[in-house]
Amino acid sequence: MMKVGLLPAPAAPLSPYWAAYLRELGLTPEAPALSDAEALALGAQSLPGEAPTVQLALGRVLALDRVDAAVLPEWPAVRGDAWGEALTELLPRRISGLPTLLPVPERVQDLTELETQAAGLGLRVAQNPGGVRLALERVRPLAQPRAVELPLLTRASRATVAVIGPRPLLMEEVLAGGLRPALEALGLHPVFSYEVPYPEARRRAERLEGFGQMPAGERELFGAASLLAGKGAVAGLLLVSPARDGATRAALGRLAAGLHKPALLLDLDAGEREWPELEAFRDRLTLGARGRDTAPASPRAPGGAE
Structure with a gap:
């Protein structure tokens, strides 16, 4: 039986499913032996020119102690996002000596397809068909998505700002942990895109021009932004990208071009705690300034009030 590592993935709704599944197969999933900050530093040393999300993922792989394979939940990719589309293929090309990297779905799209992929993983790491069938039955309840309600959009004496960005960035404390306190210190009430119920974001994205050609990550970002921008309580949107992530x-930028409310594009690098441009953006929202930030032209994404 293989020795398998399982990377932490706060942004992946199915993380508890994969951890439980590996345990049901008789494995003890190995976790990285370093803290997130240490893993990030290790990844940044190895791939200094890449986005912090990539650096953190690599650092966590490097921090696994002598495993045969590492299980990584997939990322929701945007257009032109090579890392999001093929993280487990690109990392071994850039860094030699990594364990076998096994991608798994990060969200339920179809239970049958999920269990087909889970069965393939189980046979590869445990080589016990009977055990795989039993494990799949036992963890099936964990595949059901957890019910999530739309967060409160108002807070007394504060302007509400929707914070839109990829989950692998915004849900990692070591990467984006300073953003919420910075916004609150400016007297703003931040509502993050990952707090929006995914079914609602997807339904909203289905209304957008070009929905059929949008990759999964773009649908999620555009849907959450359109939903939140349509709420009267939301004064503006902060669009957050990982530093050095052009895709x-x-x-x-395409999203910003279709919004009807003030928006600010912000690059976020690991460890940042202060963003001077946020104060001016706060003033735009609280003093009633209008207009929008410069962004590349693109098909419009609905963002008017409902």
Whole structure:
């Protein structure tokens, strides 16, 4: 039986499913032996020119102690996002000596397809068909998405700002942990795109021009932004991209071009705690300034009030 690592993935709704599944197969999933900050530093040393999300993922792989394979939940990719589309293929090309990287779905799209992929993973790491069938039955309840309600959009004496960005960035404390406190210190009430119920974001994205050609990550970002921008309580939108991630930056630029409310594009690098441009943006929202930030032209994404 293989020795398997499972990377932490706060942004992946199915993380508890994969952890439980590996345990049901008789495995003890190995976790990285370093803290997130240490893993990030290790990844940044190895791939200094890449986005912090990529650096963190690599650092966590490098921090696994002598495993045969590492299970990584997939990322929701945007257009032109090579890392999001093929992280487990690109990392071994850039860094030698990595364990076998096994991608798994990060969200339920179809239970049958999920269990087909889970069965393939189980046979590869445990080589016990009977055990795989039993494990799939036992963890099936964990595949059901957890019900999530739309967060409160108002807070006394504060302007509400929707914070739109990829989950692998915004849900990692070591990467984006300083953003919420910075916004609150400016007297703003931030509502993050990952807090929006995914079914609602997807339904909203289905209304957008070009929906059929949008990759999964772009649908999620555009849907959450359109939904939140349509709420009267939301004064403006902060569109957050990982530093050195041109594909996500371009996707958010396309999104900004179709909004009818003030928007600010912000690159976020690991460890940042202060963003001078946020104060001016706060003033635009609280003093009633109008207009929008410059962004590349693109098909419009609905963002008017409902």
